[in-house]
Amino acid sequence: MTSPTLDQPRTAPAPPGRRSLLARDAGLLWHPYAPVDAGALYAVRDARGARLGLEDAAGARHEVVDGMASWWSAIHGYRNPVLDAAAREQLDSFSHVMFGGLTHEPAVGLAERLVAMAPAGLEHVFLADSGSISVEVALKLALQVQAARGETRRTRFLALRGGYHGDTFATMGVCDPVDGMHAEFSGLVPAQVFLPRPPAARLGADEAWEYDDGALAAWEAAARETAAAHAPELAAIVCEPVLQGAGGMHAYPPAVVRVLRELADEHGLLLVLDEIATGFGRTGRLFASEWTAGPDGRGAIVPDILCVGKALTGGYLTLAAMLCTTAVAADLGAGPNGGALLHGPTFMGNPLACAVATASLDLLTGSRQPWGEQVETLQSRLRTGLAPAAGLDCVRDVRVLGGVGVVQLDGPVDVPAVTREVVARGAWVRPFRDLVYVMPPYVTPAEDVARLCAAIVEGVDRVHG
Numbered sequence: 001m002t003s004p005t006l007d008q009p010r011t012a013p014a015p016p017g018r019r020s021l022l023a024r025d026a027g028l029l030w031h032p033y034a035p036v037d038a039g040a041l042y043a044v045r046d047a048r049g050a051r052l053g054l055e056d057a058a059g060a061r062h063e064v065v066d067g068m069a070s071w072w073s074a075i076h077g078y079r080n081p082v083l084d085a086a087a088r089e090q091l092d093s094f095s096h097v098m099f100g101g102l103t104h105e106p107a108v109g110l111a112e113r114l115v116a117m118a119p120a121g122l123e124h125v126f127l128a129d130s131g132s133i134s135v136e137v138a139l140k141l142a143l144q145v146q147a148a149r150g151e152t153r154r155t156r157f158l159a160l161r162g163g164y165h166g167d168t169f170a171t172m173g174v175c176d177p178v179d180g181m182h183a184e185f186s187g188l189v190p191a192q193v194f195l196p197r198p199p200a201a202r203l204g205a206d207e208a209w210e211y212d213d214g215a216l217a218a219w220e221a222a223a224r225e226t227a228a229a230h231a232p233e234l235a236a237i238v239c240e241p242v243l244q245g246a247g248g249m250h251a252y253p254p255a256v257v258r259v260l261r262e263l264a265d266e267h268g269l270l271l272v273l274d275e276i277a278t279g280f281g282r283t284g285r286l287f288a289s290e291w292t293a294g295p296d297g298r299g300a301i302v303p304d305i306l307c308v309g310k311a312l313t314g315g316y317l318t319l320a321a322m323l324c325t326t327a328v329a330a331d332l333g334a335g336p337n338g339g340a341l342l343h344g345p346t347f348m349g350n351p352l353a354c355a356v357a358t359a360s361l362d363l364l365t366g367s368r369q370p371w372g373e374q375v376e377t378l379q380s381r382l383r384t385g386l387a388p389a390a391g392l393d394c395v396r397d398v399r400v401l402g403g404v405g406v407v408q409l410d411g412p413v414d415v416p417a418v419t420r421e422v423v424a425r426g427a428w429v430r431p432f433r434d435l436v437y438v439m440p441p442y443v444t445p446a447e448d449v450a451r452l453c454a455a456i457v458e459g460v461d462r463v464h465g
């Protein structure tokens with residue numbers, strides 16, 4: 001027997017120093033939803049404020065305005081001095097310790113901060129290591145609570161068509177069953193019950209929601225019928241309130257969230273709101289569920305379980321959280337396993353991430369740069385900057401909600417071509433399906449928002465016009 005490793009000639013790869021970063025990446029690393037040899041299009045050389053320094057395959061450098069805030073997360077910009085200092089200070093203390101049997105100031109301080117900020121009544125916190133895991137834990141909690149109540153037949157979830165909640169198995173199950181990954185993992189993704197996608201709504205210039213009343217009434221009737229038909233087997237309702245992100249950047253009437261709260265109460269279900277993308281001000285409210293408040297700002301609906309992530313650490317480190325009400329925690333506590341919530345990852349409550357998250361929340365709510373003003377300003381600049389896109393023949397819709405701007409084409413975006421054209425004009429976007437969308441850092445200066453919007457309008461026109 002000869003060893004294949006001795007017999008087969010092997011070409012030694014060129015030393016890393018002589019190959020470009022992009023060449024070393026291709027075939028080595030997976031990037032999101034891509035084959036291993038797809039490689040990345042650009043290498044990041046540096047990042048500061050709302051800008052990234054990119055290098056392309058030809059070695060050319062591009063300084064671009066980041067329209068993506070690293071997928072909704074870098075709300076305070078890159079190399080933020082306050083967040084940098086918080087990370088350094090915690091490093092000098094300790095960067096990680098296990099959370100089983102131990103606790104520390106960064107975790108306790110962050111949990112106190114989250115409870116104080118979140119809709120009233122959400123008083124218990126589970127610190128998870130990513131958004132998907134926080135939703136996974138929320139679903140698990142819902143099942144455990146129903147079982148603790150003696151409702152052992154309640155093992156399914158009610159979700160919205162067009163939703164997105166993560167890439168783990170349970171979360172894939174509550175993602176849109178057609179556009180999500182159900183077909184690829186058929187038989188393995190738990191089959192859940194879905195309500196139709198709620199009708200579209202847009203926030204008018206006067207801050208009033210505009211939508212088709214008839215379409216909303218029809219959606220509500222269908223939702224009530226489906227919920228009633230499946231109630232005995234349902235544990236919880238799961239949704240992204242008011243804005244469905246990865247499932248199509250689709251805003252819908254806040255009244256829908258109120259209907260879901262009513263259905264949950266009527267049928268003994270828990271209401272799980274996934275604010276991983278919408279939380280911390282992105283839609284123009286601190287939490288998107290607050291859009292359900294009356295004109296006096298009171299009476300917003302409160303979920304039984306809330307998930308947050310992404311912007312929680314200002315995009316510095318991976319961290320998410322699940323919060324629940326005292327009633328939910330009490331029901332869990334009365335269940336088997338001594339009331340334990342059956343989850344506990346190695347990096348739970350990572351001190352470094354918690355310290356940066358606390359600093360990020362301080363920045364968000366501090367007086368120096370109040371989030372409300374930042375997002376309102378961003379909203380009006382995005383409205384102005386993206387408005388010309390509405391005049392392009394290839395554009396079906398232009399919409400803005402808070403710090404989210406969307407240009408929807410009349411067909412699929414040529415992603416590599418649009419990306420190239422936008423980068424050449426000094427901005428970074430990551431289109432998908434028929435959407436070129438942005439959610440820039442809240443701190444993006446006026447001239448950078450203008451450059452970002454102009455790059456999109458011109459780039460889309462150049463490729464699809």
Ligand code: PMP
Binds near residue numbers: 130133165240
């Ligand atoms: N829920 C929503 C609404 C999201 O937008 C995302 C991420 N795009 C997730 C859950 C999953 O979060 P993560 O990628 O951190 O696992």
